[in-house]
Amino acid sequence: xSTLSQKSKEKTPTLMRSNPILNRLNKVTERSETNTASYAGxxxxxxxxxxxxxxxMILQLIVKGMLASEPVWxxxxxxxxxxxxxxxxxTGILAGVLIVGFICELIGVFVRRTVPVTGTVYCLxxxxxxxxxxxxxxxxxEYLGLEALLLTVAVVVVxxxxxxxxxxxxxxxxxxxxxxxxxxxxxxxxxxxxxxLLPVTRPYVQSMMQNAVLSxxxxxxxxxIAALFLISDFSTVQTCVEEGYPQNYEWYAAFxxxxxxxxxxxxxxxxxxxxxxxxxx
Numbered sequence: 001x002s003t004l005s006q007k008s009k010e011k012t013p014t015l016m017r018s019n020p021i022l023n024r025l026n027k028v029t030e031r032s033e034t035n036t037a038s039y040a041g042x043x044x045x046x047x048x049x050x051x052x053x054x055x056x057m058i059l060q061l062i063v064k065g066m067l068a069s070e071p072v073w074x075x076x077x078x079x080x081x082x083x084x085x086x087x088x089x090x091t092g093i094l095a096g097v098l099i100v101g102f103i104c105e106l107i108g109v110f111v112r113r114t115v116p117v118t119g120t121v122y123c124l125x126x127x128x129x130x131x132x133x134x135x136x137x138x139x140x141x142e143y144l145g146l147e148a149l150l151l152t153v154a155v156v157v158v159x160x161x162x163x164x165x166x167x168x169x170x171x172x173x174x175x176x177x178x179x180x181x182x183x184x185x186x187x188x189x190x191x192x193x194x195x196x197l198l199p200v201t202r203p204y205v206q207s208m209m210q211n212a213v214l215s216x217x218x219x220x221x222x223x224x225i226a227a228l229f230l231i232s233d234f235s236t237v238q239t240c241v242e243e244g245y246p247q248n249y250e251w252y253a254a255f256x257x258x259x260x261x262x263x264x265x266x267x268x269x270x271x272x273x274x275x276x277x278x279x280x281x
Contacts, residue, residue: 035247037240045254046261049123053262056127061135063093063128079277082137094132101125105259112252119255126262133269141276148269155264159227163234170235178228185221212278219271226264233260 070087077083101122108118134145162168192208195201208214237253 036244037247037250037253039237039241041247041250042237042241042253042257045250046257049119049254049258050261052120052123053127053130053258056124056129057131057134058127059124060128060131063090064131064136078137079274081277082139082141082273084137094128097125097128101129108255113248115251115255119251119258122255123258123262126266130262130265130269133273138273141273144269144272144276148265148272151268152261152265155223155227155268156230156261159230160234163231168231170232174228175232178225178232181221181225181228185218185225188218212274216271216274216278219267219274223264223267223271226260226267230257230260230264233257 067087067090070089072085073088073091075083075085101124104118104121104125108115108122111118130145134142138144163170168174192205195205233256237257240249240253
């Protein structure tokens with residue numbers, strides 16, 4: 001048994017080691033002597049999923065053009081600045097895309113062999129959502145989509161450097177910090193929800209939800225959590241390659257990385273939307 005394998009067995013199981021997809025890689029016991037997972041293979045498949053996300057964006061633009069003449073069914077305002085007119089068909093398609101994507105995500109998490117298909121459908125859906133936000137919601141502010149992309153690339157590069165340089169080590173302390181942030185965020189969300197249900201505390205919760213500074217702060221914390229998950233993902237991928245996981249696990253690892261990168265992009269885009277929405281014209 002290799003030294004790395006021995007170390008892997010000595011690790012104490014922890015909750016939320018990485019995103020829900022890559023987390024299951026930590027439980028893999030299969031090993032291969034010949035066709036093993038490689039960094040190049042994982043990188044290629046991750047690129048594939050990100051390209052599929054781009055295809056999803058193109059599909060949304062096509063649908064947007066086809067439904068341009070549809071009557072307005074509802075108008076919604078996001079962050080007090082972005083007014084969106086939606087037709088019934090457009091709303092239904094968006095809802096369907098999100099539901100199907102969520103189902104495919106769940107199937108991919110629990111049925112690994114479906115990831116080449118379910119991961120593709122999920123990324124198509126996320127691309128559709130991103131394009132909807134950038135080209136439908138952010139009319140006149142489409143440049144925020146490009147800014148979010150550049151910032152996402154910067155986050156990925158910085159997190160990769162922090163991990164490969166050894167500045168940030170994925171150990172028990174790291175996972176405790178990550179778990180604390182996640183549990184804290186969930187706790188705040190639950191308390192806010194419960195507070196909103198109670199008539200006595202509802203005005204205070206509404207006031208907090210409408211506070212731009214607090215909203216931005218929560219988004220920043222969410223972005224930090226996503227970035228830390230990315231570092232944890234890098235550690236899991238390294239284990240996958242260096243412990244000799246079978247080659248078919250490359251799809252699972254690639255989908256996990258793509259999942260986190262898309263998550264980071266959406267968090268950054270949401271943060272930029274909030275900042276733009278809080279500025280007076």
